[in-house]
Amino acid sequence: MRDRILLCLAHMSGKEMDFIKEAFDQNWVVPLGPNVNGFEKDLEDFVNRREGAAPLHKKVVALSAGTAAVHLALIACGVKAGDEVLVQSFTFCASSHPITYLGATPVFVDSERESWNMDPELLEEAIKDRIAKTGRKPKAIIPVALYGMPYRIDKIMEIANRYEIPVIEDGAEGFGSNFNGQALGTFGEYGVLSFNGNKMITTSGGGALVCPDADKAREILWYATQARESYPYYQHEAIGYNYRMSNICAGIGRGQMTIVDEHIAHHKHVQALYEEQLKDVAGITMHCNPGPEYDSNYWLCTATLDPDLRIKGQENAYKQVITGAVGGAAGVTHATSTAVTDCQPNDNVEALRMALDAANIESRPLWKPMHKQPVYKDAPAYVNGVSEALFKVGICLPAGPYVTDDDVRYITDAIKASIQR
Numbered sequence: 001m002r003d004r005i006l007l008c009l010a011h012m013s014g015k016e017m018d019f020i021k022e023a024f025d026q027n028w029v030v031p032l033g034p035n036v037n038g039f040e041k042d043l044e045d046f047v048n049r050r051e052g053a054a055p056l057h058k059k060v061v062a063l064s065a066g067t068a069a070v071h072l073a074l075i076a077c078g079v080k081a082g083d084e085v086l087v088q089s090f091t092f093c094a095s096s097h098p099i100t101y102l103g104a105t106p107v108f109v110d111s112e113r114e115s116w117n118m119d120p121e122l123l124e125e126a127i128k129d130r131i132a133k134t135g136r137k138p139k140a141i142i143p144v145a146l147y148g149m150p151y152r153i154d155k156i157m158e159i160a161n162r163y164e165i166p167v168i169e170d171g172a173e174g175f176g177s178n179f180n181g182q183a184l185g186t187f188g189e190y191g192v193l194s195f196n197g198n199k200m201i202t203t204s205g206g207g208a209l210v211c212p213d214a215d216k217a218r219e220i221l222w223y224a225t226q227a228r229e230s231y232p233y234y235q236h237e238a239i240g241y242n243y244r245m246s247n248i249c250a251g252i253g254r255g256q257m258t259i260v261d262e263h264i265a266h267h268k269h270v271q272a273l274y275e276e277q278l279k280d281v282a283g284i285t286m287h288c289n290p291g292p293e294y295d296s297n298y299w300l301c302t303a304t305l306d307p308d309l310r311i312k313g314q315e316n317a318y319k320q321v322i323t324g325a326v327g328g329a330a331g332v333t334h335a336t337s338t339a340v341t342d343c344q345p346n347d348n349v350e351a352l353r354m355a356l357d358a359a360n361i362e363s364r365p366l367w368k369p370m371h372k373q374p375v376y377k378d379a380p381a382y383v384n385g386v387s388e389a390l391f392k393v394g395i396c397l398p399a400g401p402y403v404t405d406d407d408v409r410y411i412t413d414a415i416k417a418s419i420q421r
C-alpha cells in the first residue's frame, strides 16, 4: 500500500536547520532574536511586492499563532466587551473565537457563490441592520480567504471605508494569494497569516500580523510581549499576552521562505491537474478562481458533488460513530455518542470521504459555517444559504508540496472508481 496522501503537509527546504543551529550557537533560544527579525523582513518583502506597481510599506510582526494574530488585531481595533464584530461565517473557528475572548459578539456574514467568501451585499445589509438595532457600528470586519481563495476585497474595502470600519483580513489560508496583483493581508488595516504545520509554509506553529506602519507594529509587539512599561521593574498598565514567535520557530520560517514561491507554484500545478483529470466527470466540480482579479494559492483544492451523484457505499454513510477527528486532533476531542448532527455534509460526500480514506487518501468536508455551530447558536447571523449549501456538497482534496502528479492521478482515479454507475 502506498503512503497515506495527506491534505497538506509542510515540506522542508533543508535550510531550516542552518538557521536553527545558528540560534543555538548564538544562544538565541528565546522569543526574539535574529531569526525573528530576519523572518519578519522576509515576510515584509513577500507581502509588499506588487505586480506592475511600487512595493507597499507594510510592517509584519511574527507571533506564536494565527489565532494570536486575530486576537491582537481585534485589540488594536479597539474591540472591547459588549462590542460587535462582523466575521465571515464560512471559516475555521479561529476567525471568530478571539472575538469572544474579548467578551465581544461575533456577527456572522454569509458567503457569495463565486469566491465562497464574505458576501459584500450581505455585509452592508448587516452593517445597516446592526446600527439600526444597537445604535452602534460594529468594530471590525473579518473576511476570510477560504482555502486560499481571495475574498472580494475591492467591494469589501469600499463598504468598510464608507462606514469607517476597520478590516482585519484573515489570510491564514491565503499566504501567497493575490487580488489584482496585490497580496492578501495588505488591503485592510491588519492582515492575519498562519504558519501552522499544514499551511503554505510552516514554523511548526506560528503566525504573523501584517500592520499598516511601524507605530502600529510596535503596539502589536508590545501587546504580544505582556505589555511592559519601561521601568527597571515590571510595571503593567494594560493587559498583555505572551504571543511572540520563538527564535527557533522563526529559523524554520526563514528556511521555508527560501522555497515559498516553489510551494505556491506547486499548489497551483496540483489544482490544474485536478481540473484536467476531473473535467469530464459529471457531478463533480472543482472550485476555481472565479475571475481574472483572483489569484488563489490553492492551499487546499476543493470540489463540490451534485446531490444526485451516487457514491458506492453511500447507504453506510454516518452509520458509525467517529472515534478520531478531523485535523489530526484524534485523542484531543470529546468522545461523542452520535454519528450525526442537524447540519452535515450529504451522504455522498461522506461516502466519498470514506472511499478515499480506504484508499489511504486524506480528505475533509468544507468548514462547517460558524452560524451552524452549537457554540454560536445565539450569535446574530446574516445568511443567504450559500455557506450551508456548500458545506453539504463540498470536499477538500490533498494539495501540499508532497502531492505528486502521480498522486493526483491516483486520487482522481479513486474518485472516479467510487462513483456508482
Ligand SMILES: Cc1ncc(COP(=O)(O)O)c(C=O)c1O
Pocket: 064, 065, 066, 067, 068, 091, 092, 094, 095, 144, 170, 172, 173, 193, 194, 195, 196, 205, 206, 207
Ligand atoms: C481561516 C483561519 N484563520 C485562522 C487560523 C489560525 O491559525 P493558527 O492555527 O496559526 O492559530 C487558521 C488556521 O489554523 C485558519 O484556517
